Amino acid sequence: xxxxxxxxxxxxxxxxxxxxxxxxxxxxxxxxxxxxxxxxxxxxxxxxxxxxxxxxxxxxxxxxxxxxxxxxxxxxxxxxxxxxxxxxxxxxxxxxxxxxxxxxxxxxxxxxxxxx
Amino acid sequence: xxxxxxxxxxxxxxxxxxxxxxxxxxxxxxxxxxxxxxxxxxxxxxxxxxxxxxxxxxxxxxxxxxxxxxxxxxxxxxxxxxxxxxxxxxxxxxxxxxxxxxxxxxxxxxxxxxxxxx
Numbered sequence: 001x002x003x004x005x006x007x008x009x010x011x012x013x014x015x016x017x018x019x020x021x022x023x024x025x026x027x028x029x030x031x032x033x034x035x036x037x038x039x040x041x042x043x044x045x046x047x048x049x050x051x052x053x054x055x056x057x058x059x060x061x062x063x064x065x066x067x068x069x070x071x072x073x074x075x076x077x078x079x080x081x082x083x084x085x086x087x088x089x090x091x092x093x094x095x096x097x098x099x100x101x102x103x104x105x106x107x108x109x110x111x112x113x114x115x116x
Numbered sequence: 117x118x119x120x121x122x123x124x125x126x127x128x129x130x131x132x133x134x135x136x137x138x139x140x141x142x143x144x145x146x147x148x149x150x151x152x153x154x155x156x157x158x159x160x161x162x163x164x165x166x167x168x169x170x171x172x173x174x175x176x177x178x179x180x181x182x183x184x185x186x187x188x189x190x191x192x193x194x195x196x197x198x199x200x201x202x203x204x205x206x207x208x209x210x211x212x213x214x215x216x217x218x219x220x221x222x223x224x225x226x227x228x229x230x231x232x233x234x
Protein backbone atom coordinates (compact mmCIF):
# COMPACT_ATOMS: atom_id res chain seq x y z
CA UNK A 1 0.00 0.00 0.00
CA UNK A 2 0.82 3.74 0.07
CA UNK A 3 1.87 4.11 -3.54
CA UNK A 4 2.47 7.45 -5.21
CA UNK A 5 2.82 7.77 -8.95
CA UNK A 6 4.17 10.57 -11.10
CA UNK A 7 3.56 11.26 -14.74
CA UNK A 8 5.46 11.67 -16.92
CA UNK A 9 8.64 10.00 -15.71
CA UNK A 10 10.64 12.15 -18.08
CA UNK A 11 9.88 14.98 -20.43
CA UNK A 12 11.78 17.10 -22.91
CA UNK A 13 10.30 20.42 -23.90
CA UNK A 14 11.32 23.52 -25.77
CA UNK A 15 12.14 26.77 -24.05
CA UNK A 16 9.08 28.93 -23.57
CA UNK A 17 6.56 26.10 -23.36
CA UNK A 18 4.74 24.88 -20.26
CA UNK A 19 4.94 21.43 -18.76
CA UNK A 20 2.53 19.76 -16.36
CA UNK A 21 3.62 17.03 -13.96
CA UNK A 22 1.03 14.93 -12.16
CA UNK A 23 1.39 13.35 -8.75
CA UNK A 24 -1.19 10.78 -7.67
CA UNK A 25 -1.71 8.80 -4.50
CA UNK A 26 -3.02 5.49 -5.76
CA UNK A 27 -4.32 3.77 -2.65
CA UNK A 28 -4.71 6.42 0.01
CA UNK A 29 -6.02 9.90 0.47
CA UNK A 30 -3.22 12.43 0.52
CA UNK A 31 -4.11 15.33 2.75
CA UNK A 32 -0.80 17.00 2.00
CA UNK A 33 1.52 16.78 -0.96
CA UNK A 34 5.02 18.15 -1.26
CA UNK A 35 6.96 19.11 -4.36
CA UNK A 36 10.73 18.88 -4.39
CA UNK A 37 13.40 19.78 -6.85
CA UNK A 38 16.72 17.98 -6.97
CA UNK A 39 19.84 18.96 -8.88
CA UNK A 40 22.44 16.31 -9.75
CA UNK A 41 24.35 15.02 -6.74
CA UNK A 42 22.47 17.32 -4.40
CA UNK A 43 19.84 16.91 -1.75
CA UNK A 44 16.14 17.51 -2.15
CA UNK A 45 14.98 21.10 -2.10
CA UNK A 46 11.42 21.65 -0.99
CA UNK A 47 9.55 23.89 -3.41
CA UNK A 48 6.07 23.95 -1.96
CA UNK A 49 3.53 22.27 0.26
CA UNK A 50 -0.04 21.82 -0.86
CA UNK A 51 -3.13 20.81 1.03
CA UNK A 52 -6.21 19.60 -0.79
CA UNK A 53 -8.54 22.42 -1.67
CA UNK A 54 -6.28 25.26 -0.60
CA UNK A 55 -3.49 27.30 -2.11
CA UNK A 56 0.00 25.91 -2.01
CA UNK A 57 2.57 27.33 0.37
CA UNK A 58 5.77 28.10 -1.46
CA UNK A 59 9.24 28.10 0.03
CA UNK A 60 11.25 31.26 -0.02
CA UNK A 61 12.80 31.91 -3.40
CA UNK A 62 10.37 29.73 -5.36
CA UNK A 63 8.39 31.69 -7.93
CA UNK A 64 4.75 30.79 -7.47
CA UNK A 65 3.79 32.24 -10.85
CA UNK A 66 6.33 30.05 -12.57
CA UNK A 67 5.67 26.85 -10.66
CA UNK A 68 1.90 26.51 -10.47
CA UNK A 69 0.67 23.90 -8.03
CA UNK A 70 -2.87 22.63 -7.89
CA UNK A 71 -4.14 20.10 -5.36
CA UNK A 72 -7.66 19.65 -6.61
CA UNK A 73 -8.46 16.34 -4.94
CA UNK A 74 -7.21 14.08 -2.19
CA UNK A 75 -5.44 11.91 -4.75
CA UNK A 76 -4.02 14.37 -7.28
CA UNK A 77 -1.64 17.29 -7.25
CA UNK A 78 -0.13 18.91 -10.33
CA UNK A 79 2.95 21.02 -10.85
CA UNK A 80 3.02 23.17 -13.97
CA UNK A 81 6.29 24.73 -15.00
CA UNK A 82 5.26 27.75 -17.03
CA UNK A 83 7.40 29.31 -19.75
CA UNK A 84 10.14 26.81 -19.07
CA UNK A 85 13.78 27.72 -19.53
CA UNK A 86 16.90 25.54 -19.61
CA UNK A 87 17.66 26.44 -15.99
CA UNK A 88 14.39 24.76 -15.00
CA UNK A 89 15.83 21.45 -16.12
CA UNK A 90 15.91 19.27 -13.04
CA UNK A 91 14.52 16.22 -11.29
CA UNK A 92 11.14 16.94 -9.71
CA UNK A 93 9.80 14.65 -6.97
CA UNK A 94 6.49 14.72 -5.20
CA UNK A 95 5.59 13.11 -1.91
CA UNK A 96 2.38 12.70 0.01
CA UNK A 97 1.22 12.22 3.54
CA UNK A 98 -2.16 11.06 4.72
CA UNK A 99 -3.79 8.87 7.28
CA UNK A 100 -1.83 5.81 6.19
CA UNK A 101 1.06 6.50 8.51
CA UNK A 102 1.50 8.93 11.31
CA UNK A 103 4.99 9.94 10.27
CA UNK A 104 5.98 8.76 6.82
CA UNK A 105 6.06 10.65 3.54
CA UNK A 106 5.46 8.52 0.47
CA UNK A 107 7.45 9.53 -2.57
CA UNK A 108 6.68 9.38 -6.22
CA UNK A 109 9.32 8.04 -8.63
CA UNK A 110 10.21 11.51 -9.87
CA UNK A 111 10.07 13.34 -13.19
CA UNK A 112 13.16 14.34 -15.09
CA UNK A 113 12.57 17.57 -16.98
CA UNK A 114 14.91 18.72 -19.73
CA UNK A 115 14.29 22.10 -21.34
CA UNK A 116 16.07 22.65 -24.65
CA UNK B 117 17.17 26.27 13.67
CA UNK B 118 16.95 22.62 12.85
CA UNK B 119 19.74 21.12 10.80
CA UNK B 120 20.89 17.75 9.51
CA UNK B 121 24.59 17.10 8.82
CA UNK B 122 25.97 14.21 6.82
CA UNK B 123 29.75 14.53 6.76
CA UNK B 124 30.52 11.66 4.39
CA UNK B 125 30.00 12.71 0.76
CA UNK B 126 30.99 9.26 -0.44
CA UNK B 127 31.95 5.83 0.83
CA UNK B 128 33.36 2.65 -0.70
CA UNK B 129 32.62 -0.57 1.13
CA UNK B 130 33.44 -4.16 0.30
CA UNK B 131 30.47 -6.41 -0.34
CA UNK B 132 29.24 -8.30 2.72
CA UNK B 133 30.85 -5.87 5.12
CA UNK B 134 28.80 -3.74 7.49
CA UNK B 135 28.66 -0.02 6.84
CA UNK B 136 27.80 2.94 9.02
CA UNK B 137 26.53 6.17 7.52
CA UNK B 138 26.84 9.16 9.80
CA UNK B 139 24.12 11.65 10.57
CA UNK B 140 24.07 14.34 13.22
CA UNK B 141 21.21 16.69 13.88
CA UNK B 142 20.55 19.90 15.68
CA UNK B 143 17.24 20.77 17.27
CA UNK B 144 15.95 22.38 20.41
CA UNK B 145 12.74 20.37 20.32
CA UNK B 146 12.06 17.54 22.74
CA UNK B 147 9.86 15.69 20.28
CA UNK B 148 11.21 14.96 16.82
CA UNK B 149 11.52 12.21 14.26
CA UNK B 150 14.49 11.02 12.25
CA UNK B 151 14.40 9.24 8.92
CA UNK B 152 16.71 7.52 6.49
CA UNK B 153 15.93 7.30 2.80
CA UNK B 154 17.74 5.50 0.00
CA UNK B 155 17.87 6.94 -3.51
CA UNK B 156 19.22 4.59 -6.20
CA UNK B 157 20.27 5.90 -9.59
CA UNK B 158 16.69 5.54 -10.82
CA UNK B 159 15.80 8.49 -8.59
CA UNK B 160 13.04 7.09 -6.44
CA UNK B 161 13.19 7.80 -2.72
CA UNK B 162 12.90 4.63 -0.68
CA UNK B 163 12.02 4.90 3.00
CA UNK B 164 14.34 2.76 5.12
CA UNK B 165 13.84 3.45 8.78
CA UNK B 166 12.36 5.85 11.32
CA UNK B 167 13.33 6.76 14.87
CA UNK B 168 11.19 8.82 17.18
CA UNK B 169 12.93 10.89 19.81
CA UNK B 170 11.03 9.15 22.59
CA UNK B 171 11.66 5.66 21.29
CA UNK B 172 13.80 3.93 23.89
CA UNK B 173 15.12 1.27 21.58
CA UNK B 174 17.04 1.72 18.37
CA UNK B 175 14.91 1.18 15.31
CA UNK B 176 15.62 -1.86 13.16
CA UNK B 177 14.24 -2.95 9.78
CA UNK B 178 15.84 -6.07 8.39
CA UNK B 179 19.46 -5.32 7.56
CA UNK B 180 19.02 -1.68 8.55
CA UNK B 181 19.38 -0.36 12.04
CA UNK B 182 19.57 3.12 13.40
CA UNK B 183 22.17 3.83 16.05
CA UNK B 184 20.37 6.57 17.95
CA UNK B 185 22.51 8.45 20.46
CA UNK B 186 20.33 11.21 21.78
CA UNK B 187 22.92 12.93 23.95
CA UNK B 188 25.28 13.16 21.00
CA UNK B 189 22.45 14.07 18.65
CA UNK B 190 23.46 11.41 16.21
CA UNK B 191 21.35 8.98 14.21
CA UNK B 192 23.72 6.81 12.23
CA UNK B 193 22.41 4.23 9.80
CA UNK B 194 23.99 0.79 9.99
CA UNK B 195 23.64 -1.61 7.09
CA UNK B 196 24.70 -5.13 7.92
CA UNK B 197 26.07 -7.55 5.34
CA UNK B 198 26.12 -5.03 2.50
CA UNK B 199 25.00 -6.06 -0.96
CA UNK B 200 25.74 -4.68 -4.41
CA UNK B 201 22.16 -3.40 -4.55
CA UNK B 202 22.85 -1.16 -1.60
CA UNK B 203 24.86 1.16 -3.83
CA UNK B 204 22.90 4.41 -3.81
CA UNK B 205 22.60 7.85 -2.26
CA UNK B 206 21.46 7.81 1.35
CA UNK B 207 19.73 10.76 2.96
CA UNK B 208 19.12 11.45 6.61
CA UNK B 209 16.13 13.68 7.37
CA UNK B 210 14.32 15.16 10.34
CA UNK B 211 10.73 16.17 10.79
CA UNK B 212 10.36 19.94 10.76
CA UNK B 213 8.82 20.99 14.04
CA UNK B 214 7.22 24.06 12.55
CA UNK B 215 4.40 21.92 11.30
CA UNK B 216 1.86 19.70 12.96
CA UNK B 217 2.17 15.94 12.77
CA UNK B 218 -0.48 15.78 10.10
CA UNK B 219 1.46 17.54 7.39
CA UNK B 220 5.03 17.82 8.54
CA UNK B 221 7.88 18.72 6.28
CA UNK B 222 11.31 17.15 6.30
CA UNK B 223 14.70 18.77 6.72
CA UNK B 224 17.26 16.94 4.61
CA UNK B 225 20.95 16.22 4.92
CA UNK B 226 23.28 16.57 1.95
CA UNK B 227 23.43 12.82 1.43
CA UNK B 228 26.12 10.14 1.27
CA UNK B 229 26.90 8.25 -1.90
CA UNK B 230 27.56 4.63 -0.99
CA UNK B 231 29.28 2.32 -3.44
CA UNK B 232 29.53 -1.37 -2.67
CA UNK B 233 32.51 -3.07 -4.26
CA UNK B 234 32.25 -6.72 -5.36
